[in-house]
Amino acid sequence: MTAAVELFVRRLEGLKTEVCRVAASGVAAAVAGACAARGIGRLGVPPGLPAEWRPAGVHVVEDHDLAPAELDALGAALTGCTLAIAETGSLVLAAGPADGRRALSLVPDAYLCVVREDQVEPDLPAAMLRIAGLIREQGRPVVFVSGPSATSDIELQRVEGVHGPRQLVVLLVS
Amino acid sequence: MSRGHPHDFPAAAREALADAQLRANLRGATQTIRARRATAVAELPDFEELREQARRVKDDALGRLDELLDEFQAAAEAAGARVHRAPDAAAANDIVAGIARDHGVTELVKMKSLATDEIGLDAALATAGVEAVETDLAELIVQLAGDTASHILVPAVHYSRGQVRDLFQRTIAQGRELSDDPHELAEVSRLYLRERFLRARMGVIGANVGVAETGTVCVVENEGNGRMCTTLPPLLVTVMGIEKVLPTLEDLGLLLRLLPRSATGERMSSYVSLLTGVMPGDGPQEYHIVLLDNGRRNVLADPVGRQALRCIRCSACLNVCPVYSRVGGHAYGSIYPGPIGAILTPQLWGMEEHAKLPFASSLCGACADVCPVGIDIPEVLLHLRARAVREQAPAPEKALFAAAAWAFGSPRSFDAAQKAGRAAEAPLSRGGLIRRLPAPLAGWTKGRDLRPVARETFREWWTRERGGETP
DSSP states (O other), rough: HHOOOOOOHHHHHHHEEEEEEEEEHHHHHHHHHHHHHTTTOOEOOOTTTTTOOOOOOOOEEEEEOOOOHHHHOSSSSEEEOEEEETTTTTEESSSSSTTTTTTTSSSEEEEEEEEEEEGGESHHHHHHHHHHHHHHHHHHOOEEEESOOOOOOTTTOOOOOOOSEEEEEEEEEE | OOOOSOOOOOHHHHHHTOOHHHHHHHHHHHHHHOOOHHHHHOTTTTTTHHHHHHHHHHHHHHHHHHHHHHHHHHHHTTTEEEEEEESSSSHHHHHHHHHHHHHTEEEEEEOHHHHHHHHHHHHHHHHHTTTEEOOOOHHHHHTTOOOOOOOOSSSSTTTOOOHHHHHHHHHHTTTOOOSSSSSHHHHHHHHHHHHHHOOOOOEEEEESSSEEETEEEEEESSSHHHHHHSSSSSSSEEEEGGGEEEEEEHHHHHHHHHHHHHHOSSSSEEEEEEEEBBBTTBSSSSSEEEEEETTTTHTTTOOGGGGGOOOOOHHHHHOOOOOHHHHGGGGGTTSSSSHHHHHHHHHHOOOOHHGGGSSSSSOOOOOHHHHHTOOOHHHHHHHHHHHHHHHHHOHHHHHHHHHEEEHHTHHHHHHHHHHHHHHHGGOBBBBTBBBBOGGGGGGGGSOOOOOOSSSSSHHHHHHHHHHOOOO
């Protein structure tokens, strides 16, 4: 494991994010396990999600322009990402085929994201170099996700889970 | 922000200081957030270097603002957005209300935005028959209470959890019993807002940064309400102050290293969204950007004061300020309170109404130490104090300082003034201190004692000891 990946894992854990380390062949089983542990029956995925990540035993719903209310009825969403940032524990979604629409990774109450170790950039400037190309050339919308949704608006006490997903699970593929 | 009569900071501050609950809420909050920021910033080995870079980037951008705004507009329009220019609050409000009207929208969801607070957008929309629902938890608290924000980053910092519970019970929980656990209170707001997000047809947001080269708008948040606003409604509007524009995406990357750490003490906020025009099949299919001036070019015209436009609204200066952390935000009479507000508000909206704000500081300099873009707030405070005196000082004060200038002008006049002073002050001195000066000068001794002129001054002693020799 490289230093960047090690830092990434440490940061995710600091951000109340569950990290499952899996082999490339074990993603689907790990997703099935994470869904079973949470009682998730319906799992939204982008149409471009690799077939080998899709779990058995869970009803998988492809997001073909699902309406907001339909997204709300999903138990969880599963996507890939474009890259990740170790320094800040961030997942970067940039409308790639496995990243899905932004609404998919936002509305369901749990969010599962697959990150390959070779996608982990050490810090923000390194990540920005790659993101900048996608914005300049293709005008891609980009979202950085660092931990679950949270608020500190009442007496600065941190509360996890406001409007975005309350649970964040990262499946880190070595 | 104009209320038609001068804002009286000292009176408002006195009132705030009498509120023990407010002082307790503020003390707890500012101390907590200061500690978090200090830890997060200490972790960056090159913070000083980063903020020097950020200072240069912002100054460069402000130095060629018109060029960058044109570049931003061209790039945003090429990516599918529509860009509007608003010289003032009324123009910006008209544009946003007009967009709502054209689409038959009567309810919209809003992300926390200082620019829209500044122009009073919610009230203007209400007049136009459009209900704007604030979706940031703190903004929702303030909106439900019919109150105004008192902090740049944590607008409801002046509320305790018990006060929020009482408010929610009265309003969105419709009489249901609630505990004062922040988890339960956040859950109540989640349920209340979720159905509004799902049915929203229009979203309104601000901007943390605009990127000229790509026309990208960046918004930073923690709750996910911003992502809801920028993703679910088919129609989206950004109101962005013109000073927010930066040349490149790399410059944005630099600011993103400084902003969350300086603001909430986090390495990165939960969600950072970069919006570049319209993406077919993903998010809003119609996107408007309103570029707001509303006094910003007045600030730009002042060579010393213009550095206030570097501000990225992190609020670190509020949390370390001994004045802000005692009187709170409302005393400043502006959506921009604290040290940054004391230099921004009078420059944006006129010295006539806000002349007292540059004096609302002890000049301790803590604000300049923490500013992530190197704004020398004490320097601008002094500059504005001088302007306030030039433009505002009453005739008696001017006469007094003219007399002082004469007295300090030569050794002979100085000696004469000391002798006269000694005679005049004799009846006022008690136990070696003057505690109260008479009427026109009473303000000076309201908050401090005055030492009388020495019974024998150094010059008198010198003359007595050394005869006629010049010291």
